[in-house]
Amino acid sequence: MTGRKKVEDPRRRWLVQALGLGVLAGALPESALGQSLFGSRPDRLANGRSIYRAVGDVTLNGKPADVTTQIKPGDTIRTGKGAELVFAVGAHAMIVREGSELSLDGIIDAAKGPLLGALRLITGKLLSVSRNTRMSISTPTATIGIRGTGWYAEADPQRTYFCTCYGTSDVSAVEDPSSRETVESEHHDRPLYVLSKPSGGKSILPAPFINHTDQELMLIEALVGRTPPFVFPNDAYSGPRRGY
Numbered sequence: 001m002t003g004r005k006k007v008e009d010p011r012r013r014w015l016v017q018a019l020g021l022g023v024l025a026g027a028l029p030e031s032a033l034g035q036s037l038f039g040s041r042p043d044r045l046a047n048g049r050s051i052y053r054a055v056g057d058v059t060l061n062g063k064p065a066d067v068t069t070q071i072k073p074g075d076t077i078r079t080g081k082g083a084e085l086v087f088a089v090g091a092h093a094m095i096v097r098e099g100s101e102l103s104l105d106g107i108i109d110a111a112k113g114p115l116l117g118a119l120r121l122i123t124g125k126l127l128s129v130s131r132n133t134r135m136s137i138s139t140p141t142a143t144i145g146i147r148g149t150g151w152y153a154e155a156d157p158q159r160t161y162f163c164t165c166y167g168t169s170d171v172s173a174v175e176d177p178s179s180r181e182t183v184e185s186e187h188h189d190r191p192l193y194v195l196s197k198p199s200g201g202k203s204i205l206p207a208p209f210i211n212h213t214d215q216e217l218m219l220i221e222a223l224v225g226r227t228p229p230f231v232f233p234n235d236a237y238s239g240p241r242r243g244y
Contacts, residue, residue, distance in 0.1 A: 044087050044225040052223055056083030056098070072114050073106030079124065086220065090114045092130045093220035121155045127193020127212050128152075129220050129228070138174075142194035145170035149185075150221075150228060152212040162209055163191040165217060166229050171201035180204075187230055 015211070045052060050071040057080030058065045071077070071087050078101050079085055085096040089104065092111055096102055101123050106116040118136045129150040137144040139155035142162060150166020154159060162171060164185040173179040173194050181204050183190050191207040199205060217228045 002069055003203045019127075043222060045223050050089060051083070051085065051087045053086040055085075056080055058083050058085045070102070072108060073104050073116055075104050077102045077104075086219070086223070088223045089116055091133055091224055092116050092128060092135075093223040094129075095127040095216060095220060096124035097127075100126060102126060112119075123155055123157075125154045125211065126152070127216055127220065128223070129217060129226075131226060138195075141174050143172050143174060150217050154211065158196050160194040161191065161210065162194060163188055163209065163212065165212070171204060176203040 006052065021025045028125055030074055048070075049067070051065065051067045051069055054066050054069070057079045060071060061073055062076075062078075065071075065077075065085070071089050073089070077085060077098050079098050081098055083098050085094075085237075087094060089106075093163070103120040103122065104116055105118040105120070106114060108114050110151075116130075116135055119126075120138045120140070122140070127150075127164070130148055131144065133147045134148065135146045137146060137151075139153065139160040140157045141155070142160040144151075144153075144162060147168040150165035151167075151169060152163045152165060155161075158244050164183040165188050166185055168182065168184045171181050171192055171194060172182060175196055176198065179198075179202070181192065183192070186222060191209055193207045195203050196204065197203075214228065214230065221228050
């Protein structure tokens, strides 16, 4: 890989630049953040709050969502063109990009609160983090077991892009369950495409590093009181370090 994909979305470009200047570390005064992309310095969400940022046409179970909306297992999220949702449920935090449909499955434990067990990304793009917990993800072309990790996915009827940003995941193709790969990643080591129809006899193929950054992982980890296992404040890396 010769270089990283540029962040063309101006909102995401602002995020990368702002975090590189130390927004997450609190290097800028609160007054300097008044007109920022997210409206406040990223911090752990207060008890009883699910949404950090909702921009554009964002709905929850068919109803408009804003920062006062509660998200829980059993809900379905949809984002329209140009929309974005940044939220947390329990120990999981996510960024849902525009044109996405995401369903959440799990339970609400009386002692532990909401516990997500499965996600269904019907279409669109999703960045997510969790830690020390297992869950499954399904898309039109892939089923993925997560063993506590950060990951990024893009889904459509023909192809799923999946990057294990850090941690371990078990990836299999819906149309060919015998096509399986276990990825152990420290830093975006092995992104994959999972195809609806095999290409060259393979349903799972190597993929480039695209469309997500360490800074965005820093943001959503902060929303649940954590930091990722690596930090590249200036987004200065070019992609996965290991060969395929």
